Amino acid sequence: MSRVLVVGSVAFDSVETPFGQVEEALGGSALYFSNSASHFAGVDLVAVVGEDFPEEPIEKLKAKGVDTSGLYRAEGETFRWKGKYGYDLDDPDTLDTQLNVFGDFSPDLPDDYRDSEFVFLANIAPELQMEVLDQVDDPKFVALDTMNFWIDSKRDELVEALERVDMLVINESEARQLADDANIVQAADTIREMGPQMLAIKRGEYGALVFTPEGKFFAPAYPLEEVYDPTGAGDTFAGGLIGYLAGRGEVSETRIRQASVIGGVMASFCVEEFSLGGLDGLTDEMIARRFEKFERLVDFKTIDTLEE
Amino acid sequence: MSRVLVVGSVAFDSVETPFGQVEEALGGSALYFSNSASHFAGVDLVAVVGEDFPEEPIEKLKAKGVDTSGLYRAEGETFRWKGKYGYDLDDPDTLDTQLNVFGDFSPDLPDDYRDSEFVFLANIAPELQMEVLDQVDDPKFVALDTMNFWIDSKRDELVEALERVDMLVINESEARQLADDANIVQAADTIREMGPQMLAIKRGEYGALVFTPEGKFFAPAYPLEEVYDPTGAGDTFAGGLIGYLAGRGEVSETRIRQASVIGGVMASFCVEEFSLGGLDGLTDEMIARRFEKFERLVDFKTIDTLEE
Numbered sequence: 328m329s330r331v332l333v334v335g336s337v338a339f340d341s342v343e344t345p346f347g348q349v350e351e352a353l354g355g356s357a358l359y360f361s362n363s364a365s366h367f368a369g370v371d372l373v374a375v376v377g378e379d380f381p382e383e384p385i386e387k388l389k390a391k392g393v394d395t396s397g398l399y400r401a402e403g404e405t406f407r408w409k410g411k412y413g414y415d416l417d418d419p420d421t422l423d424t425q426l427n428v429f430g431d432f433s434p435d436l437p438d439d440y441r442d443s444e445f446v447f448l449a450n451i452a453p454e455l456q457m458e459v460l461d462q463v464d465d466p467k468f469v470a471l472d473t474m475n476f477w478i479d480s481k482r483d484e485l486v487e488a489l490e491r492v493d494m495l496v497i498n499e500s501e502a503r504q505l506a507d508d509a510n511i512v513q514a515a516d517t518i519r520e521m522g523p524q525m526l527a528i529k530r531g532e533y534g535a536l537v538f539t540p541e542g543k544f545f546a547p548a549y550p551l552e553e554v555y556d557p558t559g560a561g562d563t564f565a566g567g568l569i570g571y572l573a574g575r576g577e578v579s580e581t582r583i584r585q586a587s588v589i590g591g592v593m594a595s596f597c598v599e600e601f602s603l604g605g606l607d608g609l610t611d612e613m614i615a616r617r618f619e620k621f622e623r624l625v626d627f628k629t630i631d632t633l634e635e
Numbered sequence: 636m637s638r639v640l641v642v643g644s645v646a647f648d649s650v651e652t653p654f655g656q657v658e659e660a661l662g663g664s665a666l667y668f669s670n671s672a673s674h675f676a677g678v679d680l681v682a683v684v685g686e687d688f689p690e691e692p693i694e695k696l697k698a699k700g701v702d703t704s705g706l707y708r709a710e711g712e713t714f715r716w717k718g719k720y721g722y723d724l725d726d727p728d729t730l731d732t733q734l735n736v737f738g739d740f741s742p743d744l745p746d747d748y749r750d751s752e753f754v755f756l757a758n759i760a761p762e763l764q765m766e767v768l769d770q771v772d773d774p775k776f777v778a779l780d781t782m783n784f785w786i787d788s789k790r791d792e793l794v795e796a797l798e799r800v801d802m803l804v805i806n807e808s809e810a811r812q813l814a815d816d817a818n819i820v821q822a823a824d825t826i827r828e829m830g831p832q833m834l835a836i837k838r839g840e841y842g843a844l845v846f847t848p849e850g851k852f853f854a855p856a857y858p859l860e861e862v863y864d865p866t867g868a869g870d871t872f873a874g875g876l877i878g879y880l881a882g883r884g885e886v887s888e889t890r891i892r893q894a895s896v897i898g899g900v901m902a903s904f905c906v907e908e909f910s911l912g913g914l915d916g917l918t919d920e921m922i923a924r925r926f927e928k929f930e931r932l933v934d935f936k937t938i939d940t941l942e943e
Contacts, residue, residue: 345817414817509653509722511840512860532819533841536858545932547853550844552820584935624853625933627892 329467330369330394331573332440333360334459335449335562336429337374337398341409342601344416346555352602353384355406356449356472359559362606363566363593364447365391366614367574371440373397373459375432377405396437401428416557416598417531418500436462445573447565448492450474453484460491468578470494470569471523472561478505486521493578494525496565499536502528511536512543527568527587529561537587541580546587547625549595549617556601560594563606567593592617637775638677638702639881640748641668642767643757643870644737645682645706649717650909652724654863660910661692663714664757664780667867670914671874671901672755673699674922675882679748681705681767683740685713704745709736724865724906725839726808744770753881755873756800758782761792768799776886778802778877779831780869786813794829801886802833804873807844810836819844820851835876835895837869845895849888854895855933857903857925864909868902871914875901900925 340354357374364370370393378400385395404427410419432455444467448456456471471492477485478501485505489495495502495518499511506514515526515538526538527546534548568590575582592614596605648662665682672678678701686708693703712735718727740763752775756764764779779800785793786809793813797803803810803826807819814822823834823846834846835854842856876898883890900922904913 416817509724510860510862512858530841533838534853543858543932544935545842545855545858547933550820550851550853552818554818581935588935624851625855627852627889627896 328368329444329573329576330371331364331445331447331569332371332373332443332459332463333357333364333447333449334373334434334456335360335447335451336406337376337380338406338408340558340602341407341423342412342419342556342558343410344412344556345414347601349556349601351407354408354559354602356451356559356562358384358603359562359597359606360447360449360566361388361393362391362603363563363597364570364573365393366593366609366611367567367570367589368445369394370570371397371437371443373434373436373440375399375401375428375434377401377403377428380405394440397434397440399432399434401432403428410558412557416554419558434459444468444576445569446470447569448472448488449562449565450477453477453481453488457484457488457491460488468493468569468572470496470527470565472496472565473501473505474498475501475504489518490522492523494527495523496527496561496568497529498561499528499530502526525583527565527590529564531557531560534591535564535587537583539580539583544584544587546584546591547621548591549621549624551595551599554598557598558601559603560597563597564590564594567591588618588621589614592621636676637752637881637884638679639672639753639755639877640679640681640751640771641665641672641755641757642681642742642764643668643755643759644714645684645688646714646716648866648910649715649731650720650727650864650866651718652720652864653722655909657864657909659715662716662867662910664759664867664870666692666911667870667905667914668755668757668874669696669701670699670911671871671905672878672881673701674901674917674919675875675878675897676753678702678878679705679745679751681742681744681748683707683709683736683742685709685711685736688713702745702748705742705748707740707742709740711736718866720865724862727866742767752776752884753877754778755877756780756796757870757873758785761785761789761796765792765796765799768796776801776877776880778804778835778873780804780873781809781813782806783809783812797826798830800831802835803831804835804869804876805837806869807836807838810834833891835873835898837872839865839868842899843872843895845891847888847891852892852895854892854899855929856899857929857932859903859907862906865906866909867911868905871905872898872902875899896926896929897922900929
């Protein structure tokens with residue numbers, strides 16, 4: 328079993344959806360990812376918080392097998408994000424972003440992070456993603472997430488980073504934007520020519536379309552009766568996917584497919600509550616039961632075959 | 636093996652997409668449905684055309700096992716629709732609709748249609764859907780499609796019709812509109828209280844979400860490199876789904892799931908060309924090969940299991 332290294336944000340999120348709201352709740356890509364991945368592998372966290380960040384959530388991470396020696400505390404305030412979702416719970420409006428201590432974060436990785444085999448570069452500036460990757464000796468599997476902001480403002484740096492990764496994890500609309508192609512299969516072809524041989528294209532409540540070395544996989548999302556807050560669902564998906572791969576220590580065709588389903592399983596818990604509430608107190612048994620529901624959701628072979 | 640009765644439109648469609656256009660090409664819900672369903676069951680067609688409709692397509696239908704004794708020819712012109720799609724190939728703008736002979740169509744079903752076991756009431760006025768259903772003695776399985784226009788303008792009639800059907804086939808946005816609920820699972824619950832115990836919610840390139848008597852099924856769509864014209868994809872999906880059920884003569888949980896995949900298979904051919912081009916010349920072997928691609932698309936169990 329390998330560990331997985333993640334660099335990304337730890338944040339205070341203020342989120343409003345038609346179903347409720349939270350103020351300054353725990354959030355950030357690295358925090359969602361770590362909570363999710365920790366069910367399948369050890370996690371080495373690289374991020375920065377300000378003086379205002381409490382100790383308790385850090386202690387909770389440690390208890391889940393997350394190494395926080397790469398979680399730096401800097402002078403100033405923690406990163407903050409404020410957003411609002413409409414009834415479709417699709418792309419939120421960003422009302423406020425305060426980078427704070429994240430503004431000039433330049434991490435020096437702990438020595439024992441350097442032999443990481445599985446790496447997730449969450450959605451941060453591409454230069455920072457590369458800076459972290461430079462400090463990892465010989466990774467086996469590197470995945471990267473990004474967003475429209477970096478595609479617009481740091482395209483060259485992003486393309487440079489993409490040359491060095493195995494998998495791009497990205498929203499569908501952003502994949503289309505990156506490739507400048509409305510057809511998602513053609514967009515995937517274009518992006519693969521940039522570097523990453525695998526793509527996990529996130530489609531919200533429609534699941535994910537995963538381009539594997541050998542083909543395409545249509546990963547389901549679970550149709551849920553109650554969805555309160557989609558914040559962090561993408562990072563939680565990535566945490567399940569990459570955490571599962573790291574836990575198994577291999578990146579085979581079947582493992583990638585299973586890992587994508589696991590990603591969907593974890594994301595389905597995430598959206599059922601605000602902030603990290605849906606991931607708190609999650610047991611292996613709850614995950615296994617939800618996985619069985621996913622199996623049933625896409626099963627069309629139980630009784631008989633098409634040919635009979 | 637049962638036959639399937641369909642009532643719907645036979646039309647001339649003028650369609651423009653970013654990838655090309657056709658003028659007065661063959662179209663209409665009943666024509667797409669019949670072409671698709673005829674691969675799996677005999678089809679009894681109920682529709683009306685004008686004096687301007689050629690004989691050749693009718694002969695082609697007959698050659699495919701479609702009974703056209705319920706395809707009436709009336710004085711006047713055939714139904715015409717004109718629409719334009721954007722790059723997302725999502726909801727088209729309707730530029731023109733001419734009901735023509737469809738305006739006062741009131742079919743008197745051929746006697747040997749009356750013992751139909753499988754019935755598809757394609758997207759037409761709910762009163763007309765009921766008028767046809769009144770003439771079927773004791774159907775085993777009735778499915779109905781509708782659209783925002785009828786939800787807005789004939790809601791009471793539609794709700795009355797829904798009480799009499801087993802399955803509603805409907806676009807996702809229209810399911811939300813009908814139930815007045817943004818959450819699709821809750822919307823499905825609301826609609827099931829109106830009558831239909833099964834729902835096939837069409838999600839375009841994201842496949843379909845099918846509510847079966849025993850649960851939920853996430854039916855995939857195939858990610859295609861080239862999509863030229865989505866017109867008729869929904870009716871082609873319904874034709875595969877209901878044609879397959881009629882061909883098997885049974886409506887079990889597994890059959891509904893398989894039938895939904897078959898629906899997706901047929902729709903995937905439909906969108907690859909304009910008008911009925913994608914369904915022309917389709918062989919059983921081509922359908923079986925595409926079905927295998929769908930199986931592979933959602934398979935995450937080939938090599939090993941989660942537990943090992």
